[in-house]
Amino acid sequence: MPTQIDYYQLLEVSRTASGEEIKRSFRRLALRYHPDRNPDDPEAELRFKEINAAYEVLKDPQKRAAYDRYGASAFQNGGVGAGSGFGGFGGGGFGGGFNANDLGDLFEQMFGNARQERRRSGGQDIQTQVEITLAEAFTGVKKEVTIETRKPCETCHGSGSSDPKGGRSVCPTCRGRGAVRAQQGFFLVERPCPTCHGEGETVSHPCESCRGSGTEPTFENVTVEIPAGVEDGTRLRLHGKGAAGPGKQEAGDLYVLVTVEPSDLFQREGATLYCRIPLRMTQAALGAEIEVPVIDGTKTRLKIPAGTQSGQSFRLKGKGFSVVHARARGDMHVQVSVETPTRLGKRQRELLEEFEKEGGDHAESSPQNSGFFSRVREFFDGQG
Known part of the structure; x- marks a missing residue:
């Protein structure tokens, strides 16, 4: 084939x-x-x-x-x-x-909705980005962003015309539809009218300040309310906070892309948090009670049983991340990493050597070690 x-x-x-x-x-x-x-x-x-x-x-x-x-x-x-x-x-x-029947309703959905949208909102949508910490994503936060947008022209008050009465007329090219159709290969496609740019109307006497657009550029500060539990990559929509449209048409929308900065302490998967905590060798061997940080800014105590192995995980129920528009919280999983001491004092070395002489590598105290080397011996015996 x-x-x-x-x-x-x-x-x-x-x-x-x-x-x-x-x-x-x-x-x-x-x-x-x-x-x-x-x-x-x-x-x-x-x-x-x-x-x-x-x-x-x-x-x-x-x-x-x-x-x-x-x-x-x-x-x-x-x-x-x-x-x-x-x-x-x-x-x-x-x-x-x-x-064409296979795409008839699909084209109608595209073009019909587009024409309705042009009449409903002449303003452009704007997209911006905001960065927050993982702790801010947990609690929710308000952030102020500065956007480059457009506002109604102060000279013509958004009409786009120097004529106080408005001076707008039906576009002669599209006859008010806001779109024109053209044959493109095998298909009949519809595009915004090049004369009125999809508005369906033209300005008879364009305003000198805005050149008939009805809007002028500006910078604006917008407060964005980010809900608790938001995830990295979430896009929030603020209706009517985009660029102003000509005449009395409403403004477009503002889309805010939320970026959550990585944390030094926690890793997140949905509402579940993971935290890796180092343990001293003696803590893992003898058992201990340690303090564990929680994403809400508090601490909680975690009991480590004697003989805990490196990589072992403990679940703290309800200590995880918040859920958007809900009071529930996920769980946090604490994984311990047993740390081998690197700089031993003379007395520390003597104690460890004494521990080794007393059978520190016996099966009772080191079952994984003893089990592994037992299998190694069996392997070589089988080869012989």
């Missing part, structure tokens, strides 16, 4: 996917790569055409069977599919004509 084109990979489905799974994946990818959503990306346009070609084959049981048996060559230049009425990339286009 030829490997240069894999329709299943193009549609991001397995070769055993059902027809409904293929259709759902096609609709998702078509929305992502449609030329109207990627006007300056030729690769997206090419991917869009490839996706449609792949779907045209895989949605039809007969074409799919031919593809599974012969590959893409079945639909190119006289291949098995071409001779049997199957279409593809070659010659006859996308399977003898693309079925």
Whole structure:
């Protein structure tokens, strides 16, 4: 089977996917790569055409069977599919004509919603980023960010016109629709009107200050309320805090990307926290009670039983991370690491040597060590 084109990979489905799974994946990818959503990306346009070609084959049981048996060559230049009425990339286009019904509701969703959105909000969305500590993510915090945005023009009060009465008229290019349609290859695509930029109206006498846009650039301080339990990479939306729209149209939205800085003490996985704590050799051997830091700024005591091994983990219930919009908390897992002393005094060395002479490596006191070397001896005895 030829490997240069894999329709299943193009549609991001397995070769055993059902027809409904293929259709759902096609609709998702078509929305992502449609030329109207990627006007300056030729690769997206090419991917869009490839996706449609792949779907045209895989949605039809007969074409799919031919593809599974012969590959893409079945639909190119006289291949098995071409001779049997199957279409593809070659010659006859996308399977003898693309079925617009498969994308009718999808296009309506894209273009219809886009036109409604343009009338609802003429302002642009803005994105910014804010960094917080893990402790701030636990408690929640308010952060002030400075954004570069646009506000209504002070000269024309947002109308965009030097005429006090407004001076706005229906756009002659799109006739008020805010969008124009054009043939692009095999498809009819819809783009924002180049004359009115999607507004559906034009200004007869543009304001000299804002040149008819109705807005002017400015910097603004915005307070962002970050909820407790927020995770790294969360994007918060502040409705109406984006750039102002022309005329009386409402402003866009502000999107805040939250970045949580790594902690020196804790690692987080959802609502679960992990903390690694070093233990002295004597603490692990004899047992001890130690203080453990908690993310809420307090401390808790943890009892270490005698004979604790390095890497052993203890769970502290309800000492983990907060959950967004909930009062619950996760757990914290404390993993101990037994630390071997590196700088021994004379007396310390004498005591350890005495401990070794007294049988410090016996099976009763060091079961893992004794067990391992017992297996080593058995291995070599078996080899002999």
